[in-house]
Amino acid sequence: MKNLKYIVGLSVVLAGLIILVACEERLDKDPLGDTEVVFFTTQDAFDRGVQGIYAKLTDWYWFNANNPIHECWLLPGDDLTSRGDYPHETFAALSPAHGRQSTFYQVSYHLINRANVMLQKIAEEDGVYLDVGMKDIHKGEALFLRALAFYRLWSFFGTSPVVTERIMGLGEETKQPGSSGTEMLDQAIADLTEAAELLPAKGTWEDKFIGRATKDAANGLLGKCLVTRACYGGGNADYGAAITAFNKISSNTALAPHFLDNFDALNENNVESLFEFQASNAPNFENIWLGNDFNQQIGAMGAYWGFFYDSWTWWTHTPFVPTQKLMDAFEAGDPRAGHTFRSNGGDNFNGWEFAKYTWRNLEGDVSSSLNNPRILRYADVMLLQAEAELWAGSAANALDLVNQVRKRARESVPDTIPVSAFPADLASVTMEDIMHERFVELAGEEGQRFLDLKRWHNAGYINLGNWTKEDWGPSLREDFTFSKWFSDTEGKMLYPIPLAEIDLNPNVSQNKGY
Numbered sequence: 190m191k192n193l194k195y196i197v198g199l200s201v202v203l204a205g206l207i208i209l210v211a212c213e214e215r216l217d218k219d220p221l222g223d224t225e226v227v228f229f230t231t232q233d234a235f236d237r238g239v240q241g242i243y244a245k246l247t248d249w250y251w252f253n254a255n256n257p258i259h260e261c262w263l264l265p266g267d268d269l270t271s272r273g274d275y276p277h278e279t280f281a282a283l284s285p286a287h288g289r290q291s292t293f294y295q296v297s298y299h300l301i302n303r304a305n306v307m308l309q310k311i312a313e314e315d316g317v318y319l320d321v322g323m324k325d326i327h328k329g330e331a332l333f334l335r336a337l338a339f340y341r342l343w344s345f346f347g348t349s350p351v352v353t354e355r356i357m358g359l360g361e362e363t364k365q366p367g368s369s370g371t372e373m374l375d376q377a378i379a380d381l382t383e384a385a386e387l388l389p390a391k392g393t394w395e396d397k398f399i400g401r402a403t404k405d406a407a408n409g410l411l412g413k414c415l416v417t418r419a420c421y422g423g424g425n426a427d428y429g430a431a432i433t434a435f436n437k438i439s440s441n442t443a444l445a446p447h448f449l450d451n452f453d454a455l456n457e458n459n460v461e462s463l464f465e466f467q468a469s470n471a472p473n474f475e476n477i478w479l480g481n482d483f484n485q486q487i488g489a490m491g492a493y494w495g496f497f498y499d500s501w502t503w504w505t506h507t508p509f510v511p512t513q514k515l516m517d518a519f520e521a522g523d524p525r526a527g528h529t530f531r532s533n534g535g536d537n538f539n540g541w542e543f544a545k546y547t548w549r550n551l552e553g554d555v556s557s558s559l560n561n562p563r564i565l566r567y568a569d570v571m572l573l574q575a576e577a578e579l580w581a582g583s584a585a586n587a588l589d590l591v592n593q594v595r596k597r598a599r600e601s602v603p604d605t606i607p608v609s610a611f612p613a614d615l616a617s618v619t620m621e622d623i624m625h626e627r628f629v630e631l632a633g634e635e636g637q638r639f640l641d642l643k644r645w646h647n648a649g650y651i652n653l654g655n656w657t658k659e660d661w662g663p664s665l666r667e668d669f670t671f672s673k674w675f676s677d678t679e680g681k682m683l684y685p686i687p688l689a690e691i692d693l694n695p696n697v698s699q700n701k702g703y
Contacts, residue, residue, distance in 0.1 A: 229310050232318050238310065239327045242303045242334045243401070246466045247481045248296035252493040252556045254478045255504050258289045258296075259496060261345065261684070262636030265674075268515045269543060269633055270665045273507035281670040283685060285703055291687035294346060297338045304335035305355040329387030333402040333410070336380035337464075337564070340414055343373035344640050347683040348700060351376050367686075367697040374418050381411035385434070391441040399458050400561075406464040408437045409570045416573045419580070420644035428577040435574040438463075442567050444593065448601035449528045451568075454551035454560035461568065465561040468492035470553035477556050491557030494546045500556060511543050512662030515632050518625065522611035524601040529632055539665060545633050564635060568594050572627050579620060588618040591626055598630070620650055643682055653682075674702075 228234050249258065263269055264277040276282035276290075283290070308331050311324060318324040335353075342349045350365035351373050385407035394401055415423070415431035445451060445461040458465060469490045481488040495501045501508045511530040519526035533542040551559040575590040595612040602609055615622060624645065631637040646653045658669050674682040685703035 225310070229314070230317060232320065232323060235307075235311065235314070235317065235327055236323070238307050239330050242300060242307060242331060243467070244481055245296065245300040245303055246334075247490060248299065249293075250466050250468065250492040250562050251481070251489045252477045252491075252495070253289075253292070253480075255556075256289055256292070257493050257496065258293045259493070260509075261290055261293045262341075262639070263496075263509055263633065265682075266636070266638030266642060267512055267660065267662045268628065268638045269509045270512045270539075270662045271507050271509050272665045278664060279666050279669050280674045281668070281672060283674075283703070285685040285688040285691065285699065287685075287687075290684055291689060294342070294349070294684075294687050294690065297342050298352070300338045301335050301352055302356065304331040304338075305353065307331045308335075309355045325387045326389055329384040329407070330402050332380040332384040333388065333407050336377040336384065336414075337410065339373050339377035339380070340410070340417075343368075343371070343377065344417075344636070344643075345684045346686060346700070347373075348686065348698065349373060350694075350697060364694045364696050371418050371421055371423075374414060374421075378411060378414050378418065381407050381414060385411060385437070391439055400465060400467040402464060405438045405442045406565060408434045409442075409463040409565050409567070412570060412577075413565070413573055416577055417640070417644055419577070420648035425581065428580045431577045432574060432581065435570060435577070438567075438570065444567055444571075444597045446597075446600070448525050448598055449548060451563055451566055452528070452545045452560070453549040454558070455549060457561045461566050462563060463565040463567060463570065465563050466492060468553075468559050468561050470557060470559055475553060475557060489557065491553045491559060492562055493556060494550060494558050494560065495556055497543045497545075497547050504556075509543060509633075510539055510665075511541050511632070512664075513539070514660075514662045515628070516541065518629050520611045522609045523598060523629065524609050525598050525629060528601070529629075543633055562635070568597075568630055569627075569634075569637065572623060572630065575618070576620070576623050579618065579623065584618060587623070588615060591615060591618050591623060594626060594630060624650070 229238070251257065260275045260277045264271065264275055265280070271278055276284065276287055308328065311328050311331070314324065339351070348367045348369060351368045352365050353376065356362050384402070385404055388402055388404045388407050391403040391405040394403070412431040412434040415427045415434060419425075419427035419431065441460070442463060443460050445456070445459050450456045450459055451461055471488075471490055475489060475491065477489050477491075479488040481490050495504070496506065496509045498508060516526070516530055519529075527544075528548060529544055530541050531544045532540060546558075546560050546562075549560075553559050571590045571594055575587040578584070578590065579587040592614045595614065598612055599609050624641070627641055628638065642651065642653060645651045653671070654675055656671065658664060658671075661669065661671065663669075683700045686697055686699055690697055691699055
């Protein structure tokens with residue numbers, strides 16, 4: 190899918206907008222551009238519209254004019270830290286007016302709106318599709334991508350509106366009520382359940398479409414959402430449903446031979462990948478200061494990893510570095526340690542550099558990377574299934590899953606080096622073992638650690654209320670405090686709803702503590 194240019198028709202971006210020009214007494218001039226009626230007349234147009242949903246993923250991962258929003262999901266955990274002025278590192282400094290956080294919220298709803306537009310157009314379609322199967326696939330893709338946005342919004346904002354219909358105007362329909370409890374997560378689960386039935390099997394897309402959603406991706410994300418909801422009151426029923434979803438993942442998905450394969454720019458969309466953002470580069474010139482909706486030949490199409498190395502200092506920012514807690518967590522001889530962090534050759538910051546995605550990076554234009562962010566991979570799914578199996582009383586299944594991940598880690602060495610003795614197979618498995626394995630396997634990826642800590646706290650496996658600054662890494666920030674984020678009564682931590690949303694929508698309430 191690297192050669193797939195994300196294209197969205199003008200009628201999708203400016204849906205319903207018709208420009209009329211009065212000349213003399215005539216008001217029946219043709220529109221200056223395609224209208225929806227004209228645009229959605231071929232199967233290819235529907236495919237371009239769906240690709241437009243994928244295109245919005247760029248806004249999560251690009252350089253964003255020197256304001257990338259990755260801090261929103263990478264810094265809150267105990268795996269990464271920074272001395273920079275990042276409010277998601279200090280917890281207490283969070284504000285409803287924070288720009289990057291507001292961008293995270295806004296572009297997530299842009300993605301949802303694009304999905305809703307396409308779901309409406311697909312439902313209204315009558316006789317345009319030459320291939321009925323492709324119509325189902327397009328619907329499945331829209332549902333999958335909407336569910337991904339719902340999952341992320343719920344995970345960080347919690348009470349955001351659950352918007353499942355296209356918003357056409359600027360009236361009361363824009364003032365959707367905020368959600369409560371797991372309503373948004375429930376919708377993601379419903380979307381993924383349907384998507385898993387509609388999407389194609391992994392390995393059946395044409396090469397030019399590699400990277401688009403599949404049944405395996407939908408079932409993997411569905412299981413992840415179910416395990417998450419299990420920790421927020423779903424219990425045995427959700428753990429059982431998660432196991433069912435995970436077991437539907439096909440044999441086309443497996444652990445990659447080498448741990449580093451998952452972060453290698455030359456080994457993307459591999460056997461372990463369930464879903465990735467397809468970072469690419471315009472063939473001639475890419476303006477990293479413009480979003481990808483300006484023009485496919487100009488706007489940004491790549492990802493950004495500069496906050497892990499010196500590229501970030503070039504922009505006068507401080508990098509995200511591994512915490513001492515993370516570096517100490519690896520067992521002696523675990524090859525994953527050397528692929529997760531490395532010395533930066535000096536005493537800058539804490540003397541270490543986070544290495545995932547930068548060991549084998551592939552630069553595009555300035556501050557643009559072609560290395561795909563791996564949004565969902567099989568090791569994550571296997572460890573989530575191990576958690577569900579353990580809860581369901583199937584300790585043997587849980588042990589086997591954990592040991593498969595540990596075995597792959599042990600074999601992640603060059604052929605010239607003897608296989609490491611660590612991490613050796615466990616003889617038995619506990620929840621603490623699974624939590625440890627998720628820490629060292631998934632550190633610094635997609636906010637995994639922070640979201641794990643939140644749900645484990647809510648489920649009673651850990652008590653974040655007792656954590657000190659040292660427990661959080663420790664953070665390199667002297668002003669670190671956790672009090673703003675923690676609630677004994679709710680047992681969860683949420684970002685503030687952006688100020689613009691609160692000002693414009695009286696039906697949304699601010700999260701507690703802001």
